[in-house]
Amino acid sequence: MLSKKEIIDQLKNVLFPGLSKSIAELGLVKNINIKDDKNIDITFALPSLNYPGKEDIEAHSVVYLKDKLELENINVNFEKMEPQEHQAFQQKLTKEEQMKLQASMIPKYEKHQLKNVLVVTSGKGGVGKSFVTSMLATELHRKGLSVGVLDADITGSSIAKFFGLKQRPVVMNDKIVPVETNTGIKVISMNLLLPEETNPVLWRGPLINKVLEEFYEKVEWGPLDILLLDLPPGTSDTHLTIFQSYPVDGIVFVSxxxxxxxxxxxxxxxxxxxxxxxxxxxxxxxxxxxxxxxGEKINLFGQSQGLKVATKYNTEYLGRIPLDPKISSYTDEGKIEKYTNDNTDKIAENVKANLELD
Ligand SMILES: Nc1ncnc2c1ncn2[C@@H]1O[C@H](COP(=O)(O)OP(=O)(O)O)[C@@H](O)[C@H]1O
Ligand SMILES: [Mg+2]
Incomplete structure (x- = not known):
């Protein structure tokens, strides 16, 4: 006589798509109805009913059970997990597994008319991310590309400052029109929307995520060769949201x-x-x-590690930038578009070589 235990034991071998834990172990088996030795009904509980791995779960468990238990008909149903089931499910996952799962469940925004979406990020703050974002925007624009900058550092936005922007964006046909810099780079930043530039933004995650969605979906970016995103430091909620929802083509890592x-x-x-x-x-x-x-070059920290590290992680070493007092003074004056040197030109050239521009 076929038993529920036998069925559950077999489902301990069927892995949850993308994870190394089984669907039985993760508590997905909600109900089993044994009609006879050859025919059963199974109900699986899922975090959400439109979970993209649903078909895989059904196919894998049906194939496996038919094979191991010599079943003929397996009728599979799905239900949404109850809050306490969902909580128990989450608790069985590591942080990495939760991230993986989230990433597979959140819909991506359309690419719209953006040929390339690049994110500029770093391990921590103060390393020059916002400068590199502004510099890349400037240099790529100089090379004839149409460029937009989305300041995704909502609580510490500084892009407007680099370009000396103060004017507020206007709304046309229900869309926010980005502000243009002196040379014609399109910019959206929280700073431009706040009544006072120095107002602190003390929002919590969900609200920030909402702003990030609007900065992408509600802004009239138009056709652009490249949209650059300046991210906050570290690995925050913002990073998760951006990597999950935005159609990011690549990351420029600053260190x-x-x-x-x-x-x-x-x-x-x-x-x-x-x-x-x-x-x-x-x-x-x-x-x-x-x-x-x-004109002598003085290496402040000994030999550069950049090339070695880039090679270790199998990525390109785009180049290096000196510590240059002109960078801080142009930043303070909001005139970063005046800045250029051989290094920054070369970095932009290397980035450009990686873009899809046709
Ligand atoms: N290579 C550099 N030489 C001199 N000043 C720099 C350089 N890179 C960045 N800065 C300055 O350091 C400060 C912090 O840089 P920023 O780009 O805002 O860092 P992050 O965005 O990583 O927090 C800014 O005032 C910027 O102008
Ligand atoms: Mg910054």
Whole structure:
């Protein structure tokens, strides 16, 4: 006589799609009705009824049970998990597994008319992410590309400051029109929407996610060769939201020589791998200074680690940027579009070579 226990024991071998835990172990088997030795009904509970792995769960369990228990008919039903079932399910998953699952369940935004969407990120703050974003926007625009910058650092936005922007975006036909910089780069930043530039933004995750959605879906970016996203430091909720929902083509990772020697870069790269977003390359910032009198290059932190680290993680070394007082003064004056040098030009050239532009 076929028993429920036998069926559940077999389902301990059927893995949840994308995870290394079984559907039985994760509590998906909600109900089993044995009609006779050859025919059964099974009800699986799922986190959501439109879970994309649903077909796989059905197909895998049917094939497996038919084979192992010599069943003829297996009628599969799905139900949405009750809140306490969902909680128990979540508790059985590691953080990484939760992230994987979330990533597979959240719908991606359309690409619209954006040829390339790149994210600029780093392990921590103050390494020059926002500068690199502004610099890349400027250099790529100089090379004839149409460029937009979306400041995704909602609580610490600084892109408007780099470009000296103060005007508020207008709304036309129910869409927000990005503000244009002196040279014609389109920008959206929380700073531009706040009554006072210095108003602190103390919002919590869900509200920030809402803003991130609007910055993408409600803004009239129009056709662009490239949209650059400036991210907040670390690996925050914002990172998860962006990597899950935005159609990101690649990540530009910014780091300083000190960080390259630590686990900070590794962490960021791990996250990118889990979220299945390709890393376009690594920019090493603040590597050296150039003597204003004799032009000699002084490596402040010994030999550059950038190339070694990039090679280790199988990504491109896009180049390095010196510690240059002009960068901070142009930042303070909101004139970053005036800045250029051989290094930044080369980095932009390397980035451009990776873009889809046809
Ligand atoms: N290579 C550099 N040389 C001099 N100043 C720099 C350099 N890179 C960044 N800065 C300055 O350091 C400060 C922090 O940079 P920012 O890009 O805002 O960092 P993050 O966005 O990573 O927090 C800014 O004032 C910026 O102008
Ligand atoms: Mg920043």
């Amino acid at each position: 300083t020589p000190q960080d390259l020697a630590t686990m900070i870069v590794q962490k960021g790269i791990n996250m990118a791998n889990i979220m299945k977003v390709p890393i376009l390359g690594l920019v090493e910032n603040m590597t050296h200074i150039v003597c204003p009198n004799c």
